[in-house]
Amino acid sequence: MPDLVVGVVGATGRLGSAVRAECARQGVQVGLAASRTEWRATGRVSVLVDASAPDALPATVKYCEQVGAALIYCVSRVTDESRRQLAELGDRTTVILADNLSVGHWLQVNLVRTVANLVRSFRQQPQMAVRERHPVTKKDSPSASARALADVWAATCPPELRGATTSQRGGPPVSDHEVTFDLPGMSLSIKHSVTDLHMAVIGLLDLVRHVRQLSPGLYPVFDVYSRMYRHGT
Ligand SMILES: NC(=O)c1ccc[n+]([C@@H]2O[C@H](COP(=O)([O-])OP(=O)(O)OC[C@H]3O[C@@H](n4cnc5c(N)ncnc54)[C@H](OP(=O)(O)O)[C@@H]3O)[C@@H](O)[C@H]2O)c1
Known part of the structure; x- marks a missing residue:
């Protein structure tokens, strides 16, 4: 296997x-730093991280095809056309669709699933509600993460146990997501707060190391986190 050399598209941005x-x-080793103004290569890249913008995708795909690099695609807004291009690239190399790098969100989704399994035999099952907070700059409401949490619960319980999803806009970066399970006389909450990119980048570096163990294909980041963190590889 060639040496691990990372390329970063969007290298001048916050995430990059x-x-x-x-x-x-x-x-x-970082062997490529790319931005809108230049693609500066200093080594042969084996894993490319795209942390830029949707319009960089054609250049990213072309670069991966030219050098045979795996791709970790971190841009948050993924259109149907982008997904099609990524799937097509996945026929030739390994592509991770990492539109949400949050390891905490992965944990929280799995905890909701665990609670859903544990309460299955209760005489009375809890109602779950989701509360999310983002700064006023956040455009969509509720957030994609809040919708994912509500969907995981909704997949296993009847409509009357699905509480409301509420959104608050205000406060500092980055986000809070809280799920609350209510039964008569008790309430259980699981809260996930993010204040900076630290854990997202730790997760991303774990992906960078793991991606070369995967066969070509398009993989959702949560499936890869599950493989890595459940099995410890
Ligand atoms: N997956 C996740 O969990 C996660 C977390 C955080 C952010 N993101 C996503 O990551 C991306 C970057 O976020 P950010 O906050 O770092 O943004 P940012 O600070 O605005 O940085 C954007 C970077 O992308 C570069 N860029 C923009 N268009 C480009 C193009 N056509 N070709 C090459 N480079 C281009 C910019 O280069 P210039 O300096 O030349 O403008 C800059 O380096 C966004 O899509 C964001 O949604 C995802």
Whole structure:
């Protein structure tokens, strides 16, 4: 297997800069730093991280095809056309669709699933509600993460046990997501708060190391987190 050399598209941005800093901290070589103005290569890239914008995708796909690099696609807004292009690239190389890098969200989704399984034999089952908070700059409401949490619960319980999903806009970066399970006389809450990109970038570096163990294909990031963190590889 060739040496692990990371390329970063969006290298001058917030996420890209944090990725480069974490690569330096973990001793991972960065062989490409790309932005709108230049693609500066200093080594043969084996894993490309795209942390830029939707319109960079054609150049990203072309680069992966040229050098045979795996791709971790971190851009949050993924259109149907982008998904089609990524799936097509996945016929030739490994592509991780990492539109939500939050390891905490992965944990919270799995905890909701666990509660759903544990309460299955209760005489009375809890009602679950979701509350999310983002700063006023957040456009969509409720957030995709809040919808995912509500969907996981809705998949296993009848409509009367699905409480409301509420959104609050205000406060500091980045987000809070709280799920609350209510039964008469008791309430259980699981809250996930994010204040910066630190854990997203730690998760991303774990993906960078793991991606070369996967066969070509398009993989959702949550499936890859499940493989990595459940099995410890
Ligand atoms: N998956 C996740 O969990 C997660 C977490 C955080 C952010 N994101 C996503 O990551 C992306 C970057 O976020 P950010 O906050 O770091 O944004 P940002 O600070 O605005 O940085 C954007 C970066 O992308 C570059 N860029 C933009 N268009 C490009 C193009 N056509 N070709 C090459 N480079 C291009 C910019 O280069 P210039 O300096 O030349 O403008 C800059 O380096 C966004 O899509 C965001 O939604 C995802």
